């Protein structure tokens with residue numbers, strides 16, 4: 077076993093061309109740091125393959141000695157005992173070399189794969205947000221699991237196997253040529269073509285077997301569907317219809333199974349007749365050579381054993397071909413990700429910055445890269461002075477969250493600019509800038525660890541005292557200290573073991589600990605009960621003190637105290653002003669939203 081994960085047997089393959097080969101080989105640069113181990117592995121592999129190849133040769137000599145034909149080495153005649161001892165020695169060496177080969181190749185593959193996974197992960201977390209919108213998470217994670225798994229298998233197995241099979245083939249052919257050129261040529265003309273034919277046959281059978289499986293799966297879908305929706309079937313009196321649908325699907329399955337087994341039967345008789353027939357032909361030829369004295373029994377034994385080796389290596393190479401294809405495919409997909417441009421975060425030259433927190437949006441327009449034909453923001457201009465609080469309100473889909481996300485530089489603006497303290501945000505170091513912006517999202521997603529870890533996410537080197545302090549300010553300490561395990565309480569996957577209000581307060585504590593100059597609050601849409609609503613609101617108020625804050629408000633009651641309200645509609649600022657100004661504008665959007673909420677409550 078290794079750590080390869082599920083090496084996808086159904087992984088897409090690529091055509092073997094010179095380009096795909098050269099591309100795929102680039103993955104080998106990850107093995108460079110371990111090249112010394114790799115070379116030792118290769119030497120051991122060569123030695124272990126060589127000992128295997130010596131085996132039939134010595135057995136031939138043993139047979140000859142048994143048959144009364146003396147074998148000489150350096151002028152002395154070898155006894156059966158000496159030759160058998162030699163065989164033991166060869167096997168012993170073979171065992172030792174194989175152990176060493178596995179040990180060294182495993183190290184190379186495990187370390188290489190660790191480095192590839194590390195490089196991929198580092199890449200993932202530094203890719204810009206649009207990348208994750210264009211690619212499904214499942215597809216991305218399978219790069220780091222199954223694709224890397226395929227590469228791992230190829231480093232630990234395929235590569236060694238490929239080398240060994242090629243060596244067996246070449247050395248095997250040389251050896252049989254030495255034994256008897258005539259018989260070798262005869263064998264090479266009959267045996268390998270049969271093996272190749274058998275492989276093609278085998279592939280066809282696999283395809284047919286898959287078709288049968290697929291058909292069977294379809295019949296199962298019908299059963300599941302109709303049983304789950306049995307009420308619908310009966311209500312529409314479609315029992316007969318469904319039965320005939322099932323029957324026709326069953327018939328297709330049977331037809332597919334029969335066809336597949338027709339080929340399977342053919343394959344078995346082909347193997348029996350063709351392969352064994354081929355062997356009989358070679359043996360017949362060999363027997364006549366032995367009879368006429370052109371070949372010894374020992375040579376015949378050697379010949380037969382090498383022939384089996386050659387046959388096995390031809391078959392093995394056929395299988396390896398498929399593996400090499402998947403390896404190249406996997407390595408191409410991995411390299412593709414590694415070549416993606418990243419966000420310019422964590423630049424080593426970045427100097428720490430201090431922000432006051434003046435923010436200005438100047439004629440900002442924006443389309444999401446995944447939906448370039450929809451202008452989400454049209455012409456947004458507003459400014460906030462350091463320490464002020466503004467609220468964004470408006471109908472769902474108006475563009476409020478988008479405005480906030482742009483400040484974090486998750487996306488590139490289509491036009492206009494955003495400045496902080498008078499400087500365009502693009503001129504700041506990205507990591508430094510984000511360090512000064514805190515965010516409390518609409519739906520708080522916690523990480524699966526403890527409450528302590530989740531709060532400390534805002535400042536990874538925070539002391540316990542700081543964490544408790546932040547939890548107190550966020551109105552979270554009360555519930556945390558009521559848990560028997562306190563800060564060490566595990567929150568469950570994505571924080572499911574905490575209530576919505578508790579999760580929010582943990583998120584607020586996290587933001588307090590981060591102590592940012594600018595704060596982005598996305599109010600939760602899901603209503604909390606009034607008690608926890610009050611606790612969350614108090615925590616938010618605490619958090620907003622002395623910070624420039626932008627609040628995306630869904631409940632208008634919570635934002636009466638803000639300095640300015642921007643009403644967003646259809647990607648534009650429809651109205652702006654204080655709560656009092658806007659609520660007195662009878663026909664205004666804000667006054668209407670207020671009325672609507674009042675009626676709802």
Ligand SMILES: Nc1ncnc2c1ncn2[C@@H]1O[C@H](COP(=O)(O)OP(=O)(O)OP(=O)(O)O)[C@@H](O)[C@H]1O
Nearest residue numbers: 209444446447452471472473474475476477478479
């Ligand atoms: N990642 C995205 N990719 C493409 N389009 C998006 C993306 N996020 C949002 N949109 C679209 O942009 C528009 C504005 O969305 P946004 O989330 O900013 O609205 P909102 O005012 O915050 O809405 P809500 O109050 O429902 O959260 C919507 O039409 C939405 O479909």
